Amino acid sequence: MNFKFLMTLAVTLMTVSLFTACKPDPEPDPIPTTPQYQKKGVFMLSEGVFSSGSGSLAFYDNEDNKLISDVFQTQNNGALIGNVFQSMAFANDKAFLVANNAQKVEVVKHDDFVSVGTVTGLDQPRFVAGRNGSEVYVSQWGASGSDGQIKIVNTDNYTIVDSIVVGGGPEQLLISDDKLYVPNSGGWGNDSVVYVYNTTDNSFIKTIPAGGCPTRIIKSDDGVIWVSSTGCYVANGAIAKIENDQATNIYEFTHGQINSFDESPDGSMLFLIRNQFGAADGQGVYRFNKATSTFEGTPVIDGSFYGIGVDKTNKKLYLGQDDGSDNGKVYVYDLDASNEPTLVDSMSVGRFPNGFLFQD
Numbered sequence: 001m002n003f004k005f006l007m008t009l010a011v012t013l014m015t016v017s018l019f020t021a022c023k024p025d026p027e028p029d030p031i032p033t034t035p036q037y038q039k040k041g042v043f044m045l046s047e048g049v050f051s052s053g054s055g056s057l058a059f060y061d062n063e064d065n066k067l068i069s070d071v072f073q074t075q076n077n078g079a080l081i082g083n084v085f086q087s088m089a090f091a092n093d094k095a096f097l098v099a100n101n102a103q104k105v106e107v108v109k110h111d112d113f114v115s116v117g118t119v120t121g122l123d124q125p126r127f128v129a130g131r132n133g134s135e136v137y138v139s140q141w142g143a144s145g146s147d148g149q150i151k152i153v154n155t156d157n158y159t160i161v162d163s164i165v166v167g168g169g170p171e172q173l174l175i176s177d178d179k180l181y182v183p184n185s186g187g188w189g190n191d192s193v194v195y196v197y198n199t200t201d202n203s204f205i206k207t208i209p210a211g212g213c214p215t216r217i218i219k220s221d222d223g224v225i226w227v228s229s230t231g232c233y234v235a236n237g238a239i240a241k242i243e244n245d246q247a248t249n250i251y252e253f254t255h256g257q258i259n260s261f262d263e264s265p266d267g268s269m270l271f272l273i274r275n276q277f278g279a280a281d282g283q284g285v286y287r288f289n290k291a292t293s294t295f296e297g298t299p300v301i302d303g304s305f306y307g308i309g310v311d312k313t314n315k316k317l318y319l320g321q322d323d324g325s326d327n328g329k330v331y332v333y334d335l336d337a338s339n340e341p342t343l344v345d346s347m348s349v350g351r352f353p354n355g356f357l358f359q360d
Contacts, residue, residue, distance in 0.1 A: 035111030037071070039063050042311060042318065043357040044330055046350025047084045051101060055085020056350030057113075062314070067347050072097065072106070075113040081106055087172070088357060091130030092155045098125050098138070105138060107158055117158035122151060129173035129180070131199055135161070137180060139170035145187025150180070152202070164202050166195050171215040174225065175199060179245075183214035183227055190232045196245060209247050211238030216260050220267055228272060231257045239270065239288055253295055255282050260354075262310040264339045271317060271339075273305045285319065287339065301333070301341055309356030310335075317341050320353025328353040 040062040048055040057071045068074075072081050082102030089096050090110060096119075097106040105119035105128065124141035131137050131152065138151040146168035151160050169187030173180065178199050184191040193207040194214060211229030219225050225242040237258030241249045257275035264271060270288040284299025285308070306328070307320030317333040327348045333341035 036061070036068075037113050038111050039359070041359055042309075043071075043088065043359070044318075044320070044349050044353055045085055045088055045307070045355040045357075046320075046328055047086065047352040047354050048081075049351050050084055052083070053351060054080035054083055055099065057081065057085070057088070057097070058347075058349045060347070069349070071113050072108065072115075075108070076115045079115065085354075086125070087127045087355060089128040089130070089136070090357075091128070091136050092133060094155060096128040096136060096138075098128060100124055100126060105153070105158075107155075119153050119158045119160070121160050125151075126170065127172045129175050131175070131180075137173055137175075139166075139173055139182065141169050141187045145169055146189055148184065148187060150182065150197075162202070164197060167191050167193065167207075169213075170195075172217050174217045174219060176219050176225070179205065181217055181225065183210060183217050183229075185213040185215050185230070186232070192229070194227055194240075194242070206245065208240075208242055208245060209250065210240040210242070211250050211252075214240065218261075218263060220263060222267065226261075226263070226270060228258045228261045230259070230275065233257055233275070237275070239272070249293065251288070251293060251295070253286070255286065255295070259306070260308050262308055263312075264310060265312040265315045265335060266337075266339070269339050271300075271308060271310060273308050273319075274299070285317075285341075306352055307354040307356065309358065311356075311358045313358065313360045316344075318356045320349070320355075322352045327351060 042060045044058040046056045059068045059071050082099030084100045086098045086100040093110050095108050103122050107117045108115050123143050126139045129137045136153050148166045148168050148170040150164040152162040154161050167184035168191050169185035171183045171185050180197040180199050182195040192212050194210045196205040210227040213232040214227045214229040216228045227240040229238045231237040237253040239251045240247050259273040259275040261270050261272035272286050274283050283304050285301040286299050287296045305319045305321050309318045315335045319331045322328040328351050330347050330349050332345040334344050
């Protein structure tokens with residue numbers, strides 16, 4: 001065999017081997033990360049002291065088990081949400097933070113909570129709900145509390161583009177089956193109905209009776225709508241059951257006024273807070289059993305609470321409490337198969353914690 005040929009082949013193979021051995025391994029694909037405020041967790045809203053303090057927002061990161069305080073302030077160079085931080089809702093990759101007494105809605109990006117705009121021209125705004133891909137509804141009491149309106153806001157330029165006249169004191173909003181449901185508390189007066197509108201053209205459909213001064217509304221997985229009423233802070237509160245746009249029952253809560261409520265993870269019960277500003281006797285969290293259509297006679301959790309929320313995915317109950325002096329507290333309870341609560345955690349947040357948004 002030709003010696004020269006063998007030498008050339010050997011050199012060639014050695015070169016290929018060295019090149020292959022020295023070639024670095026390819027970099028692995030980067031692990032995708034979720035922006036901080038789109039991770040699994042719970043947003044905790046605190047109103048702040050009426051007329052003399054700003055509301056605040058905390059986020060508990062369920063993935064890393066950590067509490068992040070003052071989210072809006074930290075992400076926006078010390079800016080404040082405003083007084084009073086009434087509610088928050090997500091729509092079109094943004095969060096809408098309602099500052100009731102500051103007459104505005106702050107708009108931030110969902111992923112990092114950096115401000116992108118402010119909705120002004122509002123008068124005592126209360127709650128937000130997404131109408132479609134480019135608009136949201138904002139309920140407002142108006143200057144007198146009795147001239148309620150629903151403002152329609154463009155989510156691209158944050159301007160008010162239209163209005164719907166409703167009754168006094170419109171509160172929490174629910175959108176279901178192309179309809180907008182608006183409990184009307186009466187504002188500084190009294191009302192007792194839920195207004196219903198067509199979301200396609202915003203035309204009025206009907207009113208549904210719902211007890212004295214209704215404020216909160218939810219829809220169960222079975223399609224039933226539930227509305228809580230305060231009793232106008234002078235009479236007993238109530239829970240209204242709405243089916244096919246009819247109030248099939250209104251259940252009186254004989255223990256006093258209702259501040260707020262939410263549904264158990266399995267949908268069998270409603271948890272509600274007896275208004276903390278009533279008599280001290282009997283304050284706490286009560287349960288309404290849907291199967292028997294009755295309220296339990298004693299609270300399942302004793303105490304004076306301000307806000308309530310149920311994390312259905314993780315089967316937890318959240319309660320907000322304010323002692324009138326220091327920061328508010330949030331208490332977290334595990335719920336077992338019978339919806340019995342067990343305290344598992346607590347954390348300090350802002351003054352008057354009033355609401356919770358859960359992110360799965």
